[in-house]
Amino acid sequence: MRVFVTGASGFVGSAIVKELLQAGHQVLGLVRSDSAAEAVSKSGAEPYLGNIEDLESLQKGAAQCDAVIHTAFNHDFTRFKTSCEHDRKVIQALGMALVGTNKPLVITSGIGLLNYGRLVSENDRPDGSSANPRVATEEAALAVNEQGVNTYIVRLPPTVHAAGDHGFVPYLISIAKEKGQSVYIGDGNNHWPAVHRLDAAVLYRLIVEQQPAQKVYHAVAEEGIPFKQIATVIANGLQLPVASKEGTDAEAHFGWFKHFASMGCPASSEQTRAIVGWKPVHATLFDELVPGIYF
Structure with a gap:
């Protein structure tokens, strides 16, 4: 199978590329720079120079392949809503390239959309009135699915961890270093699910290979880690105090990240494991916070 992977040089995308190649598939990997193209080429994949702003180019890449895995996303949170709306356009464009082919389109969403403070499953859907702009991603996936595209949604947890991570946990560490303490909000009993990037990559592969009837999957190895525990481990790793803050004090500490620091989105992957046989085997988050x- 030849698979078009957007974000092929990214933290998650590069792991997916490696997983697909090891399983004997061919990969056409979207990259934005010559250096990224070189890295993708060295991995054994074919680089496809372009970016997610060029929708026509994306469609041409998708049309050349037997499946599409979309992981590229602009993580500049100063323009988060704009990035989410553009992701809607990207998914629509990829979908239009696949209409009538039955080729799988696997898109990437986030467990954080289901910030319900309870254990959520693959059957749960984001609230249509959600204040989280990221809902645009799943809305777009459902829209192209209704147009006959064989669409799948993989929801990633707030922390996809491993060496080279530049996501939420490294950001928490940087805030703690800057402010001289590691902080949780209130009692810190809001839970974050987690997964190792290599385990997540396996799930994407299993979906494109099996193309099952189920359309939504959770890349969740750990259902929910209390945020207080994460903050405490970070404090220990940096040899800093740990503290609880609320209201304006929490806002002053976290800034724009307060929403994510207070997020409670424990999630099950029971259906995911049962349907495609996914079995996470790599290190836990705390195994790697060392x-x-x-640090």
């Missing part, structure tokens, strides 16, 4: 990886 010197040499995150």
Whole structure:
């Protein structure tokens, strides 16, 4: 199978590329720069120079392949809503390239959309009135599915971890370093699910290979880690105090990240494991919150 992967040089995308190649598939990997193209080429994949702003180019890449895995996303949170709306356009464009082919389109969403403070499953859907702009991603996936595209949604947890992570946990560490303490909000009992990037990559592969009837999957190895525990481990790793803050004090500490720091989105992957046989085997988040990886 030849698979078009957007974000092929990214943290998750590069792991997917490696997983697909090891399973004997061919990969056409979207990259934005010559250096990224070189890295993708060295991995054994074919680089496809372009970017997610060029929708026509994306469609041409998708049309050349037997499946599409979309992981590219602009993580500039100063323009988060704009990025989410553009992701809607990207998914629509990829979908239009696949209409009538039955080729799978696997898009990437986030467990954080289901910030319900309870254990959520693959059957749960984001609230249509959600204040989280990221809902645009799943709305677009459902829209192209209704147009006959064989669409799948993979929801990633707030922390997809491993060496090289530049997501939420490294950001928490940077805030703690800057402010001189590691902080949780209130009692810190809001839970974050987690997964190792290599385990997540396996799930994407299983979906394109099996193309099952189920359309939504959770890349969740750990259902929910209390945020207080994450903050405490970070404090220990940096040899800093840990503290609870609320209201304006929490706002002053976290800034725009307060929404994510207070997020409670424990999630099950029971259906995912049963349907495609996904079995996470790599290190847990706390296994990796050690010197040499995150510190």
